[in-house]
Amino acid sequence: MQPAEKPQPSGPVAADFPAQPEAASPNAQAPAEPQSEAQTPLLAQDQVAKLQKILRSMDHGQLQSVLSAIEPNVLRLCLHAIFGPKSSAQKASATPPQNQEESGSGMAAHAKMLAQTMAASSPKPHLPGETPSVSKAKPGDISVQARQSPRRSTQNHAKIYCPSEKNSFDCIILDKSKTGALVFLDHADEVPDTFDLYDLDDQNSDEDLVHLPHQKCKVVWRKRNKMGVTFVS
Incomplete structure (x- = not known):
């Protein structure tokens, strides 16, 4: 007894259609791109220093x-290699021209700007400083004498006499x-701008005031109970 034949499908079968590519899974990784060669520095360290x-x-x-003879892109790479990515010269070279007129002479403008930047960053020779003279003023200048004459601390009792007001x-x-x-005194604000200053000695009394040497003074500044005076002839 022969086995019964299986019925053949009347419609199109799978063999009649080419195999369809499988849908890519969302989690599937993209095909690995060929790894690029390791980037090598443009210049060696000793070449950069030179x-x-x-x-x-x-x-x-x-x-x-x-x-001015170097193209902008090449110039930018060179500056990056020589001075580093954050150099002011490299930033200056990356500045685009503002309009068409500037683009025509862009190379000259970039070269000029970079030359100024690098010239400013280069070390400058310094001449030894001049030894300042004590004074360039003429001899006999009162202001120069005031700066050069040393002050002597004292605690001398003195008297201020005002000839115009007849008081002291x-x-x-x-x-x-x-x-x-x-000068130190209690009522500095009551003293006029000009007066006679008598440097008193403990052995002398007020009656001898007229016979004592004195200095004609002019007030330069006042602060509370102190005054700075200058001697006038």
């Missing part, structure tokens, strides 16, 4: 002529020089 030394030894005109004030000379004095 280039820096050469560029900084050039003057402004030499730098401008050299930089007791005071103390705190320090004194050839050109002025610092």
